[in-house]
Amino acid sequence: MVTTSDNLVTQQETLNFNLASYLNEKKQLVEAALDRSLPVIRPEKIYESMRYSLLAGGKRLRPTLCLTTCEMLGGTIEMALPTACALEMIHTMSLIHDDLPAMDNDDYRRGKLTNHKVYGEDIAILAGDGLLSYAFEYAATQTRNVDAHNLINVLGRLGRTVGASGLVGGQVLDLESEGKPDITVDTLKFIHTHKTGALLETSVVSGAILAGASDEDVQRLSQYAQNIGLAFQIIDDILDITSTQEELGKTAGKDLRDQKATYPSLWGIEESKQQAQKLVDEAISQLIPYGDRAEPLRAIANFIVTRKN
Ligand code: GRG
Numbered sequence: 001m002v003t004t005s006d007n008l009v010t011q012q013e014t015l016n017f018n019l020a021s022y023l024n025e026k027k028q029l030v031e032a033a034l035d036r037s038l039p040v041i042r043p044e045k046i047y048e049s050m051r052y053s054l055l056a057g058g059k060r061l062r063p064t065l066c067l068t069t070c071e072m073l074g075g076t077i078e079m080a081l082p083t084a085c086a087l088e089m090i091h092t093m094s095l096i097h098d099d100l101p102a103m104d105n106d107d108y109r110r111g112k113l114t115n116h117k118v119y120g121e122d123i124a125i126l127a128g129d130g131l132l133s134y135a136f137e138y139a140a141t142q143t144r145n146v147d148a149h150n151l152i153n154v155l156g157r158l159g160r161t162v163g164a165s166g167l168v169g170g171q172v173l174d175l176e177s178e179g180k181p182d183i184t185v186d187t188l189k190f191i192h193t194h195k196t197g198a199l200l201e202t203s204v205v206s207g208a209i210l211a212g213a214s215d216e217d218v219q220r221l222s223q224y225a226q227n228i229g230l231a232f233q234i235i236d237d238i239l240d241i242t243s244t245q246e247e248l249g250k251t252a253g254k255d256l257r258d259q260k261a262t263y264p265s266l267w268g269i270e271e272s273k274q275q276a277q278k279l280v281d282e283a284i285s286q287l288i289p290y291g292d293r294a295e296p297l298r299a300i301a302n303f304i305v306t307r308k309n
Pocket of ligand 1: 057058059060061091093094095097098103110132162163167168171195196233236309
Protein backbone atom coordinates (compact mmCIF):
# COMPACT_ATOMS: atom_id res chain seq x y z
CA MET A 1 0.00 0.00 0.00
CA VAL A 2 1.18 3.54 -0.70
CA THR A 3 2.23 5.29 2.49
CA THR A 4 0.92 8.61 3.72
CA SER A 5 3.12 11.11 2.15
CA ASP A 6 5.47 9.68 -0.45
CA ASN A 7 4.30 12.14 -3.05
CA LEU A 8 4.69 15.23 -0.94
CA VAL A 9 8.36 15.91 -0.57
CA THR A 10 8.81 17.94 -3.75
CA GLN A 11 5.70 19.99 -3.10
CA GLN A 12 6.66 20.80 0.45
CA GLU A 13 10.27 21.69 -0.36
CA THR A 14 9.00 25.01 -1.66
CA LEU A 15 7.63 25.78 1.79
CA ASN A 16 10.86 24.73 3.46
CA PHE A 17 8.81 22.34 5.55
CA ASN A 18 9.05 18.61 5.05
CA LEU A 19 5.54 17.32 5.61
CA ALA A 20 6.47 13.75 4.74
CA SER A 21 8.94 13.47 7.59
CA TYR A 22 6.68 15.47 9.92
CA LEU A 23 3.78 13.06 9.30
CA ASN A 24 6.03 10.03 9.65
CA GLU A 25 7.40 11.28 12.95
CA LYS A 26 3.91 11.88 14.37
CA LYS A 27 2.67 8.57 13.01
CA GLN A 28 5.47 6.66 14.73
CA LEU A 29 4.82 8.45 17.99
CA VAL A 30 1.11 7.64 17.83
CA GLU A 31 1.64 4.02 16.82
CA ALA A 32 4.03 3.41 19.71
CA ALA A 33 1.52 4.98 22.13
CA LEU A 34 -1.36 2.93 20.69
CA ASP A 35 0.69 -0.24 20.99
CA ARG A 36 1.41 0.51 24.67
CA SER A 37 -2.18 1.53 25.35
CA LEU A 38 -3.75 -1.86 24.77
CA PRO A 39 -1.97 -4.96 26.12
CA VAL A 40 -3.53 -8.36 25.55
CA ILE A 41 -5.14 -9.75 28.70
CA ARG A 42 -7.92 -12.23 29.34
CA PRO A 43 -10.14 -12.79 27.35
CA GLU A 44 -7.35 -12.61 24.76
CA LYS A 45 -9.57 -12.88 21.69
CA ILE A 46 -11.24 -9.50 22.14
CA TYR A 47 -7.96 -7.69 22.80
CA GLU A 48 -6.36 -9.35 19.79
CA SER A 49 -9.29 -8.28 17.63
CA MET A 50 -9.14 -4.69 18.94
CA ARG A 51 -5.38 -4.57 18.36
CA TYR A 52 -5.71 -6.13 14.89
CA SER A 53 -7.61 -3.09 13.63
CA LEU A 54 -6.06 -0.43 15.87
CA LEU A 55 -2.52 -1.31 14.77
CA ALA A 56 -3.33 -1.98 11.11
CA GLY A 57 -1.75 1.25 9.86
CA GLY A 58 -3.66 4.12 8.35
CA LYS A 59 -2.58 7.71 8.04
CA ARG A 60 -3.16 8.57 11.71
CA LEU A 61 -4.50 11.90 10.54
CA ARG A 62 -6.85 12.52 13.47
CA PRO A 63 -4.27 12.04 16.24
CA THR A 64 -1.77 14.06 14.21
CA LEU A 65 -4.22 16.96 13.91
CA CYS A 66 -4.79 16.86 17.67
CA LEU A 67 -1.07 16.83 18.51
CA THR A 68 -0.20 19.46 15.91
CA THR A 69 -2.88 21.88 17.05
CA CYS A 70 -1.96 21.45 20.71
CA GLU A 71 1.71 22.15 19.95
CA MET A 72 0.88 25.13 17.74
CA LEU A 73 -0.90 26.77 20.68
CA GLY A 74 1.95 26.18 23.11
CA GLY A 75 0.81 22.86 24.59
CA THR A 76 2.97 19.74 24.73
CA ILE A 77 2.75 16.33 23.08
CA GLU A 78 2.34 14.78 26.53
CA MET A 79 -0.81 16.84 27.17
CA ALA A 80 -2.49 15.69 23.96
CA LEU A 81 -1.22 12.14 23.38
CA PRO A 82 -3.92 10.25 25.35
CA THR A 83 -6.68 12.16 23.55
CA ALA A 84 -4.88 11.65 20.23
CA CYS A 85 -4.93 7.89 20.91
CA ALA A 86 -8.59 8.06 21.93
CA LEU A 87 -9.43 9.76 18.61
CA GLU A 88 -7.73 6.95 16.71
CA MET A 89 -9.54 4.32 18.81
CA ILE A 90 -12.87 5.96 17.97
CA HIS A 91 -11.96 6.29 14.29
CA THR A 92 -10.88 2.63 14.17
CA MET A 93 -14.07 1.43 15.85
CA SER A 94 -16.12 3.38 13.33
CA LEU A 95 -14.22 1.66 10.49
CA ILE A 96 -14.80 -1.80 12.03
CA HIS A 97 -18.54 -1.17 12.31
CA ASP A 98 -18.73 0.55 8.93
CA ASP A 99 -17.24 -2.55 7.28
CA LEU A 100 -19.78 -4.96 8.80
CA PRO A 101 -22.20 -6.77 6.45
CA ALA A 102 -25.11 -4.85 8.00
CA MET A 103 -23.42 -1.56 7.07
CA ASP A 104 -21.04 -1.03 4.16
CA ASN A 105 -20.10 -4.71 3.89
CA ASP A 106 -16.43 -4.59 2.95
CA ASP A 107 -13.78 -7.30 3.00
CA TYR A 108 -10.67 -5.11 3.05
CA ARG A 109 -9.53 -2.17 5.13
CA ARG A 110 -6.07 -0.64 5.45
CA GLY A 111 -4.78 -3.30 3.07
CA LYS A 112 -5.89 -6.17 5.31
CA LEU A 113 -8.98 -8.33 5.71
CA THR A 114 -11.65 -6.48 7.69
CA ASN A 115 -12.08 -7.31 11.37
CA HIS A 116 -15.24 -9.41 10.93
CA LYS A 117 -13.60 -11.43 8.14
CA VAL A 118 -10.87 -12.47 10.58
CA TYR A 119 -12.69 -12.64 13.93
CA GLY A 120 -16.36 -13.03 12.92
CA GLU A 121 -19.19 -10.51 13.16
CA ASP A 122 -19.88 -11.08 16.85
CA ILE A 123 -16.32 -10.30 17.93
CA ALA A 124 -16.00 -7.43 15.42
CA ILE A 125 -19.06 -5.71 16.91
CA LEU A 126 -17.65 -6.19 20.40
CA ALA A 127 -14.17 -5.02 19.33
CA GLY A 128 -15.79 -1.78 18.13
CA ASP A 129 -17.69 -1.43 21.40
CA GLY A 130 -14.54 -2.18 23.38
CA LEU A 131 -12.50 0.42 21.52
CA LEU A 132 -15.21 3.05 21.88
CA SER A 133 -15.50 2.75 25.64
CA TYR A 134 -11.76 2.34 26.11
CA ALA A 135 -11.17 5.59 24.20
CA PHE A 136 -13.00 7.52 26.93
CA GLU A 137 -11.39 5.56 29.75
CA TYR A 138 -7.95 6.11 28.26
CA ALA A 139 -8.28 9.85 27.67
CA ALA A 140 -9.88 10.38 31.09
CA THR A 141 -7.30 8.41 33.08
CA GLN A 142 -4.06 8.97 31.17
CA THR A 143 -4.12 12.71 30.49
CA ARG A 144 -1.61 14.72 32.54
CA ASN A 145 -0.92 18.44 33.09
CA VAL A 146 -4.23 19.56 31.61
CA ASP A 147 -6.75 21.74 33.41
CA ALA A 148 -9.60 19.43 34.54
CA HIS A 149 -12.27 21.69 33.00
CA ASN A 150 -10.53 21.53 29.66
CA LEU A 151 -10.30 17.73 29.82
CA ILE A 152 -14.02 17.44 30.68
CA ASN A 153 -14.80 19.77 27.80
CA VAL A 154 -12.82 17.49 25.44
CA LEU A 155 -14.50 14.32 26.75
CA GLY A 156 -17.94 15.90 26.31
CA ARG A 157 -17.10 16.90 22.75
CA LEU A 158 -15.87 13.39 21.99
CA GLY A 159 -19.19 11.99 23.20
CA ARG A 160 -21.17 14.40 21.07
CA THR A 161 -18.99 13.60 18.06
CA VAL A 162 -19.60 9.84 18.11
CA GLY A 163 -23.31 9.97 18.96
CA ALA A 164 -26.48 10.59 16.98
CA SER A 165 -25.46 14.24 16.53
CA GLY A 166 -22.20 13.11 14.91
CA LEU A 167 -20.92 9.86 13.39
CA VAL A 168 -23.98 7.75 14.22
CA GLY A 169 -26.37 10.35 12.77
CA GLY A 170 -24.28 10.71 9.61
CA GLN A 171 -24.11 6.96 9.18
CA VAL A 172 -27.89 6.57 9.55
CA LEU A 173 -28.59 9.14 6.85
CA ASP A 174 -25.93 7.51 4.68
CA LEU A 175 -27.61 4.11 5.01
CA GLU A 176 -31.00 5.65 4.24
CA SER A 177 -29.57 7.31 1.13
CA GLU A 178 -28.20 4.10 -0.39
CA GLY A 179 -29.76 3.35 -3.77
CA LYS A 180 -30.94 6.96 -4.04
CA PRO A 181 -28.35 8.56 -6.33
CA ASP A 182 -30.53 11.67 -6.69
CA ILE A 183 -30.18 13.03 -3.15
CA THR A 184 -29.43 16.74 -2.81
CA VAL A 185 -26.05 18.38 -2.16
CA ASP A 186 -27.54 19.52 1.14
CA THR A 187 -28.23 15.96 2.29
CA LEU A 188 -24.81 14.84 1.09
CA LYS A 189 -23.21 17.66 3.05
CA PHE A 190 -25.17 16.66 6.17
CA ILE A 191 -23.98 13.04 5.84
CA HIS A 192 -20.35 13.96 5.44
CA THR A 193 -20.11 16.78 7.96
CA HIS A 194 -21.44 14.26 10.51
CA LYS A 195 -19.86 11.00 9.35
CA THR A 196 -16.42 12.32 8.48
CA GLY A 197 -16.15 16.02 9.32
CA ALA A 198 -17.21 15.84 12.96
CA LEU A 199 -14.32 13.66 14.13
CA LEU A 200 -11.77 15.65 12.13
CA GLU A 201 -13.15 18.85 13.66
CA THR A 202 -13.01 17.39 17.17
CA SER A 203 -9.43 16.25 16.53
CA VAL A 204 -8.31 19.82 15.88
CA VAL A 205 -10.51 21.47 18.49
CA SER A 206 -9.60 19.03 21.25
CA GLY A 207 -5.90 19.69 20.62
CA ALA A 208 -6.65 23.40 20.98
CA ILE A 209 -8.68 23.01 24.17
CA LEU A 210 -6.08 20.77 25.83
CA ALA A 211 -3.52 23.52 25.20
CA GLY A 212 -5.82 26.00 26.95
CA ALA A 213 -6.97 27.86 23.81
CA SER A 214 -9.21 30.94 23.98
CA ASP A 215 -12.78 30.75 22.66
CA GLU A 216 -11.67 32.83 19.68
CA ASP A 217 -8.93 30.33 18.81
CA VAL A 218 -11.33 27.40 19.22
CA GLN A 219 -13.81 29.12 16.90
CA ARG A 220 -11.19 29.87 14.25
CA LEU A 221 -9.65 26.39 14.35
CA SER A 222 -13.09 24.78 14.27
CA GLN A 223 -13.70 26.68 11.02
CA TYR A 224 -10.35 25.46 9.65
CA ALA A 225 -11.26 21.88 10.57
CA GLN A 226 -14.79 21.98 9.13
CA ASN A 227 -13.35 23.10 5.82
CA ILE A 228 -10.64 20.44 5.67
CA GLY A 229 -13.20 17.84 6.83
CA LEU A 230 -15.46 18.46 3.86
CA ALA A 231 -12.51 18.69 1.46
CA PHE A 232 -11.26 15.36 2.85
CA GLN A 233 -14.55 13.68 2.01
CA ILE A 234 -14.77 15.18 -1.48
CA ILE A 235 -11.30 13.80 -2.22
CA ASP A 236 -12.32 10.46 -0.66
CA ASP A 237 -15.22 10.27 -3.13
CA ILE A 238 -12.89 11.08 -6.03
CA LEU A 239 -10.31 8.49 -4.93
CA ASP A 240 -13.03 5.84 -4.77
CA ILE A 241 -13.42 6.36 -8.53
CA THR A 242 -9.86 7.04 -9.63
CA SER A 243 -7.74 4.77 -7.39
CA THR A 244 -7.12 1.04 -7.23
CA GLN A 245 -7.81 -1.29 -4.32
CA GLU A 246 -4.05 -1.57 -3.82
CA GLU A 247 -3.68 2.19 -3.46
CA LEU A 248 -6.71 2.58 -1.20
CA GLY A 249 -6.23 -0.54 0.94
CA LYS A 250 -9.99 -1.13 0.62
CA THR A 251 -12.39 -2.00 -2.18
CA ALA A 252 -12.37 0.68 -4.91
CA GLY A 253 -15.40 1.73 -6.97
CA LYS A 254 -17.81 0.89 -4.16
CA ASP A 255 -19.86 4.07 -4.30
CA LEU A 256 -20.91 3.43 -7.88
CA ARG A 257 -21.64 -0.24 -7.14
CA ASP A 258 -23.79 0.73 -4.13
CA GLN A 259 -25.50 3.50 -6.10
CA LYS A 260 -24.38 6.11 -3.64
CA ALA A 261 -24.65 9.80 -4.35
CA THR A 262 -21.20 11.35 -4.05
CA TYR A 263 -19.70 14.75 -4.80
CA PRO A 264 -18.28 13.59 -8.17
CA SER A 265 -21.62 11.98 -9.08
CA LEU A 266 -23.38 15.30 -8.43
CA TRP A 267 -20.72 17.73 -9.66
CA GLY A 268 -18.30 15.70 -11.82
CA ILE A 269 -14.65 15.08 -10.93
CA GLU A 270 -13.19 18.43 -12.06
CA GLU A 271 -15.76 20.57 -10.26
CA SER A 272 -15.36 18.39 -7.14
CA LYS A 273 -11.59 18.96 -7.19
CA GLN A 274 -12.13 22.71 -7.51
CA GLN A 275 -14.58 22.74 -4.62
CA ALA A 276 -12.13 20.78 -2.44
CA GLN A 277 -9.33 23.22 -3.28
CA LYS A 278 -11.62 26.15 -2.44
CA LEU A 279 -12.37 24.63 0.97
CA VAL A 280 -8.67 24.07 1.64
CA ASP A 281 -7.86 27.68 0.66
CA GLU A 282 -10.59 28.85 3.02
CA ALA A 283 -9.21 26.61 5.79
CA ILE A 284 -5.70 27.99 5.31
CA SER A 285 -6.99 31.56 5.51
CA GLN A 286 -8.11 30.83 9.09
CA LEU A 287 -4.48 30.20 10.06
CA ILE A 288 -3.12 33.68 9.24
CA PRO A 289 -2.99 34.86 12.89
CA TYR A 290 -0.69 31.97 13.81
CA GLY A 291 2.05 32.83 11.31
CA ASP A 292 4.86 30.30 10.88
CA ARG A 293 3.65 28.23 13.80
CA ALA A 294 0.72 27.13 11.62
CA GLU A 295 2.95 25.71 8.88
CA PRO A 296 2.17 22.05 9.79
CA LEU A 297 -1.61 22.70 9.77
CA ARG A 298 -1.23 24.54 6.45
CA ALA A 299 0.72 21.65 4.95
CA ILE A 300 -1.79 19.10 6.26
CA ALA A 301 -4.61 21.07 4.62
CA ASN A 302 -2.75 20.92 1.30
CA PHE A 303 -2.07 17.22 1.82
CA ILE A 304 -5.82 16.61 2.07
CA VAL A 305 -6.28 17.52 -1.60
CA THR A 306 -3.09 15.93 -2.94
CA ARG A 307 -3.25 12.61 -1.07
CA LYS A 308 -3.43 9.37 -3.01
CA ASN A 309 -5.08 7.19 -0.36
C1 GRG B 1 -19.22 5.90 16.32
C2 GRG B 1 -20.75 4.64 17.87
C3 GRG B 1 -20.20 4.81 16.53
C4 GRG B 1 -20.61 3.98 15.55
C5 GRG B 1 -20.07 4.00 14.18
C6 GRG B 1 -20.18 3.06 11.29
C7 GRG B 1 -20.37 4.43 11.84
C8 GRG B 1 -21.04 4.55 13.17
C9 GRG B 1 -19.95 5.54 11.21
C10 GRG B 1 -19.18 5.49 9.96
C11 GRG B 1 -18.04 6.45 10.05
C12 GRG B 1 -17.10 6.32 8.89
C13 GRG B 1 -16.50 5.00 8.62
C14 GRG B 1 -16.81 7.41 8.16
C15 GRG B 1 -15.85 7.40 7.04
C16 GRG B 1 -14.71 8.32 7.39
C17 GRG B 1 -13.55 8.14 6.46
C18 GRG B 1 -13.47 9.02 5.28
C19 GRG B 1 -12.63 7.20 6.74
C20 GRG B 1 -11.35 7.05 6.07
O1 GRG B 1 -10.42 7.78 6.87
P1 GRG B 1 -8.87 7.78 6.56
O2 GRG B 1 -8.67 7.95 5.08
O3 GRG B 1 -8.48 6.29 6.95
O4 GRG B 1 -8.22 8.76 7.44
P2 GRG B 1 -7.11 5.75 7.57
O5 GRG B 1 -7.15 4.27 7.30
O6 GRG B 1 -5.97 6.42 6.88
O7 GRG B 1 -7.17 6.05 9.03
